[in-house]
Amino acid sequence: MEVIESGEGELFKAPDPDGFRAYVREHKARGLIDKVMTEKEAVAKFVADGDYLAYDLCWAIRGPNSLLREIIRQRKKNLGICGKFTYLGIAVLAGGECFNRVDFGYVGITVPYVEAIREGNIRISEWSNNALTMRLQAGAMGIPFLPVRYLGGADAFHYSGAKLVKDPFTAKSVVLLPALNPDVGLIHVHQADIYGNARVFGSLLSAHEVASASRKVIISSEEIIDHEEIRREPGRTTIPHFLVDAVVEAPFGSYPGEMPGLYTSDSAHLGEIAAASLKGMEPIKEYIQKYILDTESELDFLESKVGLGRLLELKGNANIKEGYR
Amino acid sequence: MTTATAFTQHEVAIIYLARMVEEDKSYWTPGGGRPGFALSLAQKLHAPNVMRMTEEGCISAQPYFPIEPFMYMGGARSNYRGVLWTSMNQICYYNTLGLVDYAILMVLEVDPYGNFNSSMIGGDYYHPQRRFGGAGGANEMASLAWRTLLVTDQDRRKFVKKCNFITSPGYLDGSPNARERAGMPAGTGPYRVVNSEAIFGYDEKTHYMKLLAISSWTTVAEVLSKMDFEPLIAEKVETLKPPTEEELTILRTEMDPEGRVVGAGEWILLE
Numbered sequence: 001m002e003v004i005e006s007g008e009g010e011l012f013k014a015p016d017p018d019g020f021r022a023y024v025r026e027h028k029a030r031g032l033i034d035k036v037m038t039e040k041e042a043v044a045k046f047v048a049d050g051d052y053l054a055y056d057l058c059w060a061i062r063g064p065n066s067l068l069r070e071i072i073r074q075r076k077k078n079l080g081i082c083g084k085f086t087y088l089g090i091a092v093l094a095g096g097e098c099f100n101r102v103d104f105g106y107v108g109i110t111v112p113y114v115e116a117i118r119e120g121n122i123r124i125s126e127w128s129n130n131a132l133t134m135r136l137q138a139g140a141m142g143i144p145f146l147p148v149r150y151l152g153g154a155d156a157f158h159y160s161g162a163k164l165v166k167d168p169f170t171a172k173s174v175v176l177l178p179a180l181n182p183d184v185g186l187i188h189v190h191q192a193d194i195y196g197n198a199r200v201f202g203s204l205l206s207a208h209e210v211a212s213a214s215r216k217v218i219i220s221s222e223e224i225i226d227h228e229e230i231r232r233e234p235g236r237t238t239i240p241h242f243l244v245d246a247v248v249e250a251p252f253g254s255y256p257g258e259m260p261g262l263y264t265s266d267s268a269h270l271g272e273i274a275a276a277s278l279k280g281m282e283p284i285k286e287y288i289q290k291y292i293l294d295t296e297s298e299l300d301f302l303e304s305k306v307g308l309g310r311l312l313e314l315k316g317n318a319n320i321k322e323g324y325r
Numbered sequence: 326m327t328t329a330t331a332f333t334q335h336e337v338a339i340i341y342l343a344r345m346v347e348e349d350k351s352y353w354t355p356g357g358g359r360p361g362f363a364l365s366l367a368q369k370l371h372a373p374n375v376m377r378m379t380e381e382g383c384i385s386a387q388p389y390f391p392i393e394p395f396m397y398m399g400g401a402r403s404n405y406r407g408v409l410w411t412s413m414n415q416i417c418y419y420n421t422l423g424l425v426d427y428a429i430l431m432v433l434e435v436d437p438y439g440n441f442n443s444s445m446i447g448g449d450y451y452h453p454q455r456r457f458g459g460a461g462g463a464n465e466m467a468s469l470a471w472r473t474l475l476v477t478d479q480d481r482r483k484f485v486k487k488c489n490f491i492t493s494p495g496y497l498d499g500s501p502n503a504r505e506r507a508g509m510p511a512g513t514g515p516y517r518v519v520n521s522e523a524i525f526g527y528d529e530k531t532h533y534m535k536l537l538a539i540s541s542w543t544t545v546a547e548v549l550s551k552m553d554f555e556p557l558i559a560e561k562v563e564t565l566k567p568p569t570e571e572e573l574t575i576l577r578t579e580m581d582p583e584g585r586v587v588g589a590g591e592w593i594l595l596e
Contacts, residue, residue, distance in 0.1 A: 058381040058398050058399035059395050059396075059398060059399065060395045060396070061381075061396065061398070061399040061400050062399065083459075084413075085381070085461070087395065087458075088395070104444075104459040104460070105459060105460065105461065106458045106459050106460065106461035106462075107458055107459055108458060109456050109457055109458055114453065114455070114456045117451070117452075117453065117456060118448070118452050118453065120451070124451070126444070126450075126459065126460075127460070128459070128460035128461065128462065128463070128464040128465055129380060129413065129460070129461050129462045129465075130380065130413060130414070130417045130462055130464075130465045131460075131464070131465070133412075133413045133414050133417075134414060134417070137414050148417075148421070148465075148508075149421055149468060149469060149508055149509055149510050150464055150465040150467075150468030150469055150508070150509065151464055151465075151468070151508070152468075152494070152507035152508030152509060153491075153494040153497045153503070153504065153506075153507030153508070153509065154440070154464060154491045154492060154493055154494045155444075155450070155490045155491040155492065156444070156459075156460055156464055156490075156491070156492050156493070157507075159450050164507065164508055172505065172508075173505065173506055173507060173508040174508050175508045202399065202401070202404060202410055203379075203381045203382035203383045203399050203404055203410045203411070203412075204382050204410065204411060204412040204413075205381050205382060205399070205412065205413050206412060206413050206414065207412075208412070209412070209414065257395075258393075258396055258400050258401065260399070260400060260401040260404065261401055264393065264396075264401075265393055265395065265396055265400075267393045267394055267395070267396075270394070270395055271394070318401065320389060320401040320402060320405055322405075322406075323404075323410065324401070
């Protein structure tokens with residue numbers, strides 16, 4: 001196959017389908033195993049310094065925010081970030097100085113890390129939201145790459161790790177995206193059983209792709225449901241147990257974001273993060289100290305920093321239930 | 326229909342776009358901002374069942390306004406009454422199949438061939454003076470939709486000879502088949518650029534930007550003075566009808582009572 005042009009962007013995770021197969025053979029449990037643990041245990045066990053992280057959310061909706069807070073609490077360092085659709089989440093991680101490389105799809109740009117990019121402390125590669133989810137798709141299919149009909153021609157292509165080739169079937173130009181298999185996938189869901197069979201209601205984003213493509217998968221769930229409920233309606237399972245390493249019961253786990261059908265976002269709190277992140281590193285560090293480092297667990301955070309009254313108010317504000325049960 | 330006399334630049338752009346929306350066509354847009362608001366306004370005025378997609382995985386929502394900041398894509402209100410909730414990849418497959426007629430996108434900078442920037446300004450890629458969010462879904466939308474509508478302010482810093490960075494492709498260098506050579510489907514590309522002052526199209530042969538219409542309160546010379554390059558000019562430049570009270574009332578009372586989106590931009594006051 002003729003390569004017409006190659007992007008010069010760094011591949012933070014190069015495709016390695018055989019390596020991933022070998023990992024899956026060894027590490028993905030086929031049996032039904034109780035995987036329930038706390039945020040603290042899951043992050044300590046499955047997130048290592050230097051890991052490449054993919055988390056599934058849309059801006060501030062259905063984000064695994066309790067897990068991201070715990071990553072900051074445990075002061076994880078040098079993570080790589082699959083930056084699709086991540087806005088305030090990455091601002092908070094930036095304040096925690098948790099990562100040193102980002103694949104750009106859409107990333108909320110905040111003062112702290114434009115500086116870090118300029119100084120070379122954060123390495124970047126350029127893609128797009130769908131280029132990243134298609135890379136995850138290839139990773140989820142166990143193949144080295146997938147062809148797409150976008151990204152070519154733009155400077156974004158030049159700073160990506162994609163290739164423009166002559167398609168051997170049609171003789172037309174086509175862009176090849178390399179598979180992406182993150183070290184860690186974090187996904188917040190509406191319901192899961194203790195084994196990791198999980199249900200997402202609403203737009204799916206790339207929940208299944210992230211779960212299939214990632215070596216270590218942590219599910220946080222608003223609710224733990226009985227395994228028999230999964231058996232009764234298998235068509236509603238979004239992510240099956242054998243992809244999952246840990247299940248964390250995380251009511252209000254998407255706070256301050258929305259969990260569709262269950263609670264609305266706390267826009268005042270989101271505004272506080274946005275304002276801090278636009279001001280610079282010190283304000284976002286103050287935010288992190290106050291809300292994350294000064295709390296010792298997610299329960300402590302919800303109790304002492306948010307409060308039952310506010311949580312119930314957000315729950316009450318969720319006036320749309322159709323489709324979420 | 327009563328012609329209004331006071332409105333913001335964002336309101337005008339949303340209304341011009343909304344008037345262009347056809348119910349039997351399909352649209353791929355961000356959920357919020359001027360593009361998403363234009364579709365929602367069209368749904369309330371003349372195209373209630375228009376087929377619309379947002380990239381997080383929702384098809385044909387009929388959003389429930391008002392919507393909180395940051396919640397325009399994937400939130401329960403923004404995804405209300407859709408016909409399908411699916412994955413980001415499935416949305417893009419439908420687009421690759423050719424199911425999307427129009428993408429509507431915001432841009433930071435646009436050049437004469439409709440190439441646009443949403444990534445960075447100043448310096449070089451690895452040492453940007455200012456860095457922005459990046460492509461998001463704009464690159465795939467601008468590559469795959471049959472026609473792309475771009476939205477930006479009429480400003481010399483927005484209509485530029487050369488973008489600081491081409492995040493998403495227009496007609497590239499304007500040469501025949503440039504998009505196909507770069508891997509995109511044939512027959513696609515920029516179609517209109519819309520803002521509160523003017524509407525531009527593209528010359529079919531040269532793919533160069535062409536001024537088609539201006540607002541009733543401005544002149545061709547004034548529009549050209551707010552551009553870093555001189556576009557082609559249509560033989561007959563149309564004059565656009567100002568917003569009506571009916572259109573503005575929906576935007577201000579039903580959709581955005583706090584004015585977070587529609588209140589942005591300068592006020593335009595007619596005599």
